[in-house]
Amino acid sequence: MTARNTMNPSELTADESRIDSEEAGLGLSPTMAALKRARSHYGLKIGFGILLVMAVFALFAPWLAPHDPYLQNLPMRMLPPVWVEGGSWEYLLGTDHLGRDYLSRIIYGARISMTIGIGAATIGMIIGVTLGLIAGYFGGWLDQAVNFLVTCQLAVPSLLLIMALVFVIGQSITVVIFVIGATHWVFYLVVTRSATLRLRELDFVAAAQAMGCSKFQIAVKEVLPNLVNQIMVIFTLEVAVAILNEATLSFLGLGIPSPIPSWGLMIAEGKQAMFFQPWLVILPGISLFILVIAINLLGDGVRDVTVTNRRN
Amino acid sequence: MLNYILRRGLMALLVALTVSFGTFALFHFATDPAQTIAGEDAPQEMVDDIREQYGFDRPVSVQYGDWLGSALQGDFGQSYFWKQPVVELIKEHAKVTIVLALSALGVTILIALPLGISAALKPNSWVDRFALSTAVSAQAIPNFWLGLMLIILFSVTFPIFPVSGDATWKHYVLPALVLGASSVPAVMRLTRTGLLDVLSSDYIRTARAKGFVGYRLILQQAMRNALLPIVSVLAVQLGHKLGGSVVTESVFSMNGLGRLAVESIFNSDIPTVQSLILIFVLTFVLLTLAADLINAWLDPRIRMG
Numbered sequence: 001m002t003a004r005n006t007m008n009p010s011e012l013t014a015d016e017s018r019i020d021s022e023e024a025g026l027g028l029s030p031t032m033a034a035l036k037r038a039r040s041h042y043g044l045k046i047g048f049g050i051l052l053v054m055a056v057f058a059l060f061a062p063w064l065a066p067h068d069p070y071l072q073n074l075p076m077r078m079l080p081p082v083w084v085e086g087g088s089w090e091y092l093l094g095t096d097h098l099g100r101d102y103l104s105r106i107i108y109g110a111r112i113s114m115t116i117g118i119g120a121a122t123i124g125m126i127i128g129v130t131l132g133l134i135a136g137y138f139g140g141w142l143d144q145a146v147n148f149l150v151t152c153q154l155a156v157p158s159l160l161l162i163m164a165l166v167f168v169i170g171q172s173i174t175v176v177i178f179v180i181g182a183t184h185w186v187f188y189l190v191v192t193r194s195a196t197l198r199l200r201e202l203d204f205v206a207a208a209q210a211m212g213c214s215k216f217q218i219a220v221k222e223v224l225p226n227l228v229n230q231i232m233v234i235f236t237l238e239v240a241v242a243i244l245n246e247a248t249l250s251f252l253g254l255g256i257p258s259p260i261p262s263w264g265l266m267i268a269e270g271k272q273a274m275f276f277q278p279w280l281v282i283l284p285g286i287s288l289f290i291l292v293i294a295i296n297l298l299g300d301g302v303r304d305v306t307v308t309n310r311r312n
Numbered sequence: 313m314l315n316y317i318l319r320r321g322l323m324a325l326l327v328a329l330t331v332s333f334g335t336f337a338l339f340h341f342a343t344d345p346a347q348t349i350a351g352e353d354a355p356q357e358m359v360d361d362i363r364e365q366y367g368f369d370r371p372v373s374v375q376y377g378d379w380l381g382s383a384l385q386g387d388f389g390q391s392y393f394w395k396q397p398v399v400e401l402i403k404e405h406a407k408v409t410i411v412l413a414l415s416a417l418g419v420t421i422l423i424a425l426p427l428g429i430s431a432a433l434k435p436n437s438w439v440d441r442f443a444l445s446t447a448v449s450a451q452a453i454p455n456f457w458l459g460l461m462l463i464i465l466f467s468v469t470f471p472i473f474p475v476s477g478d479a480t481w482k483h484y485v486l487p488a489l490v491l492g493a494s495s496v497p498a499v500m501r502l503t504r505t506g507l508l509d510v511l512s513s514d515y516i517r518t519a520r521a522k523g524f525v526g527y528r529l530i531l532q533q534a535m536r537n538a539l540l541p542i543v544s545v546l547a548v549q550l551g552h553k554l555g556g557s558v559v560t561e562s563v564f565s566m567n568g569l570g571r572l573a574v575e576s577i578f579n580s581d582i583p584t585v586q587s588l589i590l591i592f593v594l595t596f597v598l599l600t601l602a603a604d605l606i607n608a609w610l611d612p613r614i615r616m617g
Contacts, residue, residue, distance in 0.1 A: 157555035
């Protein structure tokens, strides 16, 4: 608990009793206890706060962006941001090589990044958790087959595979989401599999078996709910990985097609003028950095407050 | 031990074969190699001729067998785009990637090990916090963007290193930093947790009681055991670097295998992409195999189990 400067005695006792009951696990459901812990976790609060702001901008981009991100205005091209000499309040972060408002493009870019991050992490989750449940719960040759699949997936240079797939299938947001998702499921699988192996030996699974539940019912209704916390943590971290992957792909010219405002693509376009107008490269990069670090802080925080046996 | 080596070797071989067959099939179903060779707007008869001449009308498995047979004899076929044997292309580009990957590995070790060790020695101190926040930020920085920032800083603002190319050792400094930085978080965290685990074990308490302190305790007693997982992760990271310097080589315009792979993808040069993926997978599999064997040699529990 953090020390407070002004604290009256009644608050103090209330605080202490809370710690006691929390540590003894009395009177609080696991969710409530996790929420209490979350309230004093700085990384989680900072990450969540930043993400909330960025999500609002992404969701309400059409109302919050000052200009149309696709509108070209060649006489106004390559304007610097407002704090650099020659900048204007009309275009807060300047304009790009086609005279498009950079702030609006960055706001719309948050949309692209978040859509792709969440989409790809969801697809990876569906693949990884399904395979993990199968491998962990059924075991035997299925487990070995899945294990072999993981070894193969890990041996492939993933970025090259993603690039080749996107090139072969065609560049679009949907393709990028599916390809990144289809190549990022190993982490889910490993965790789901080992947790399932542990859970299936427990009494409540035996009880479900005695009640005549099918293997499928047990896997989905008994085992899966117990994995939610761990899967949530991996999901957050995989969102960050997917966002970085998309940016890299778009930077190399095999991701989101122009003129959609993807941060990676904006960096690639700004690279041409990097030596004269460095902010064209710096600004989208900083946006990426802030978004990814916020997601990672949130993910680490969620792990700290929910997966209690993994603390320290 | 021999049994263990054989089992792991067989597995490695199987993985390499599966992956290379997978990519082979992918490209053959998704693109039309005859069309690629003939060109975009070649007449249909010409495309058909080429298809028959090169044997593209045979089943994929037969074609793969053929390709693998000659690949094993050192013949990776002819590049469609560069119009020269793939082997020569690879030989030309391999040096840059190997030098880059090894120096990047050096950078990783030089940053990650000292940070991880000092963090583990004083958990929850400012050193530990510093190491942890370095890892968290390094994980969030897009690799290609870090490269561009370093170029702006050290090639333009302070012109110390060249902007791009691979001619002298100076050209390798910034790329090695960028590529090396990408593995720092993983290796640092592993060093920290591994060493913390070992330091709390009984034999270290005994060693302390016998009078081992400071660096003798860390280097002579603890690091040996903490090294086991680090060896594995370093092998994996080196494998990623040999096959994954795609981004770094593109940012710094270095003529390595990664950039060759990107350009072959852009030009649908199937023989080159296939051979490169086979080589990357083989390298990765052999490196992890080597790490497993080193670990088995260091730790009897693994080779017996």
